[in-house]
Amino acid sequence: MQLALSSSTTTVTVEAAERLGFVDLTPLLEREVALAGDGFAIVFSRHTTCALVVNELEDGARRDLKARLDHLFPPSIYYAHDDLTIRTQNLQEGERANGHAHVAQMLMGGTSHTIPIANGELMLGRWQRLLLVELDEPKPREVVFRVYPA
């Protein structure tokens, strides 16, 4: 069967409870794909200090990720991004000390995912959930869902 595209776009705004908290976006995305038949969803984070991961929603795994990120990207060490004695670019009122979160995001990636849809359902495996991981202090985060039926 051949179908022309007619995409839909939804931007959701969510906020984690704490630094390195998870927000489960799966139910929000499931709602958007229910009418999509066999298609795909693009999910896109509009931010530089949070990440989208597809993994299990389990408190222990979240604590483990927090422990590893704090070990690999310690908030306590020097970050040039946070050094206001030398920084000249992109400065704004109330600039946060979030250099560790920028570096973690660059290494983690997680700006976009593309998820196939079959019969109006995301083709996720048994334990997979679409999670927003807040790498900075909590604030409202916009995630774009663009759904293509086909």
Next chain:
Amino acid sequence: MQLALSSSTTTVTVEAAERLGFVDLTPLLEREVALAGDGFAIVFSRHTTCALVVNELEDGARRDLKARLDHLFPPSIYYAHDDLTIRTQNLQEGERANGHAHVAQMLMGGTSHTIPIANGELMLGRWQRLLLVELDEPKPREVVFRVYPA
């Protein structure tokens, strides 16, 4: 030229020979895109403890990745995901101690890739291969190939 979409979907099941073994998915995907003209392929892993990477298939690079992952995400340290004295969520018979693999996957990403196709060939560079990296003990893994000609 304008073409309507008529996608095809294939799910392949593969199994690595060992933890941190690679499975080269490139030939399997190449077979699916041969008739796609100029389109794109979505590749999607349905798992939380393995990753899809696009890199060189070379034994030394694989050993190097293994050494770095074992250094950055040591299987021997404490993971709350594996602590059955506190865990309450998503428990199942024969639960594996794979907290290190969950954390590595969340940091590596590698759940999905989108690869352009030209003239029925993946637009991979000279050394690029689509590889499944097993982060846990080997087991059968499902990878979805969704191909869009256009």
Next chain:
Amino acid sequence: MQLALSSSTTTVTVEAAERLGFVDLTPLLEREVALAGDGFAIVFSRHTTCALVVNELEDGARRDLKARLDHLFPPSIYYAHDDLTIRTQNLQEGERANGHAHVAQMLMGGTSHTIPIANGELMLGRWQRLLLVELDEPKPREVVFRVYPA
């Protein structure tokens, strides 16, 4: 509104100024999507030792990423990929000692991104830029932009 796909493809070639230098690809991609209405762009790196990240273009953040990568994937340690006493695969004239860059790319990912387009503009957040990060010594790098209007 339903539209059939008519994609366009552009391959750009760029070169960073130094190892762990950034190249801002955003203006190059913006030029390609201006006529795309509401669609999406696939960006795909054809290389195994550089990465595409979507993050802030700020000199401090770049220095921080360099410092962390050099810490997590030290160029000075042993890499089997660079050990010409054992290596047999994919050898070529003038082989570079770039095992650290392969491992960093496998962990960072960043081979492809999918970015939604609205009204001919990338749906990037305020600070997001599409950046090529050179993990190896500088050389010409090909990045494919495949744009789908719809």
